[in-house]
Amino acid sequence: xxxxxxxxxxxxxxxxxxxxxxGAAIADQLVSNGLKVVGIARRVELVEQRSQDLSDQxxxxxxxxxxxxxQDQIVEAFTWIEDxxxxxxxxxxxAGVAKDTTLVDGDYDAWRAxxxxxxxxxxxxxxxxxxxxxKHDVKGHIVHINSLCGHRVPNFPGFxxxxxxxxxxxxxxxxxxxxxxFLGSKIKVTSVSPxxxxxxxxxxxxMDPEKRAVVDTFPVMSPEDIADGVIYVLSTPExxxxxxxxxxxxxEIY
Ligand SMILES: NC(=O)c1ccc[n+]([C@@H]2O[C@H](COP(=O)([O-])OP(=O)(O)OC[C@H]3O[C@@H](n4cnc5c(N)ncnc54)[C@H](OP(=O)(O)O)[C@@H]3O)[C@@H](O)[C@H]2O)c1
Numbered sequence: 001x002x003x004x005x006x007x008x009x010x011x012x013x014x015x016x017x018x019x020x021x022x023g024a025a026i027a028d029q030l031v032s033n034g035l036k037v038v039g040i041a042r043r044v045e046l047v048e049q050r051s052q053d054l055s056d057q058x059x060x061x062x063x064x065x066x067x068x069x070x071q072d073q074i075v076e077a078f079t080w081i082e083d084x085x086x087x088x089x090x091x092x093x094x095a096g097v098a099k100d101t102t103l104v105d106g107d108y109d110a111w112r113a114x115x116x117x118x119x120x121x122x123x124x125x126x127x128x129x130x131x132x133x134x135k136h137d138v139k140g141h142i143v144h145i146n147s148l149c150g151h152r153v154p155n156f157p158g159f160x161x162x163x164x165x166x167x168x169x170x171x172x173x174x175x176x177x178x179x180x181x182f183l184g185s186k187i188k189v190t191s192v193s194p195x196x197x198x199x200x201x202x203x204x205x206x207m208d209p210e211k212r213a214v215v216d217t218f219p220v221m222s223p224e225d226i227a228d229g230v231i232y233v234l235s236t237p238e239x240x241x242x243x244x245x246x247x248x249x250x251x252e253i254y
Contacts (some may be wrong), residue, residue, distance in 0.1 A: 001237060001240060002235065005033045009034035011036065012035070012041065012081065012086055014077075017094040018040060021197070021223050021237070023092070024050060027047075027050065028054060030059065031054045031057045031058075034058040036062065038085070039064065040068065042067050047061065062085065064228065068124075069086035069116035069120070070122055078131070088132040088140065089127045090141050091129035092145065095122075096147075097113060097201075099114055099162075110180050126142055130142070141190070143189065143230055144172065144190070144192070146166055146169040146191040148194070149167075150166030170244075172241075173191040176244060190241065194248075196218050196219070197226055219250060
């Protein structure tokens, strides 16, 4: 199998949640591989700063402010991308949230926000990207940033609705693959499932100190480790589809 990013050079990639953590690292690596990358986030000023830092790289980072829990904002984003940069070739559905609440005494707004971003935002962005790919006959690639929590529920306090949202991503990966097959489409879909990564999500200042102490004992990866995995799945030949890539830190225990 020949591994190469060559066919993506100069093409358009969209990364949701590109302001920090895993999404920022993926956007950086796509820019250094020569792609035009649209980095979507609410804190667009962080993406703007990264765009300046990457100005000597072969590709370019285009900051775009949008809230992926809002369908109309995602649709507007993809319209802007198509009109300004051209057809979408790659979508990285990375934006995600984990809220500090419980199921037994939970906060409905926190549950809803989690599902709106992790599940529905991902579905809307996927639909819009595929619309663009189909219109221009692009053999594109959709990558869902899933989680180990999308495959089993770690015995860890207060995960509430997050593992359910990521189990949804596991199902959505296979459902999309089947729908694309029914259409005879060559668009690929991949789920990338990381274990613990040091990001804002896992270093929450407001995290309960007891939980914080448990998390601090776990082995952890960097956002760049996950970005490397994403570059690998994108580098596979057109006829090869990595369905699921699980990435754990050595010594992972939860
Ligand atoms: N960290 C881990 O241990 C870990 C493990 C497995 C999977 N993951 C998954 O990896 C992905 C990235 O998480 P991370 O760890 O890198 O966390 P992070 O640093 O908190 O990044 C989350 C990103 O999502 C964006 N986002 C959140 N809500 C959004 C919204 N409504 N609209 C637009 N963007 C939104 C944030 O941007 P703004 O706030 O600027 O909008 C930010 O860029 C998530 O899907 C997460 O579930 C993380």
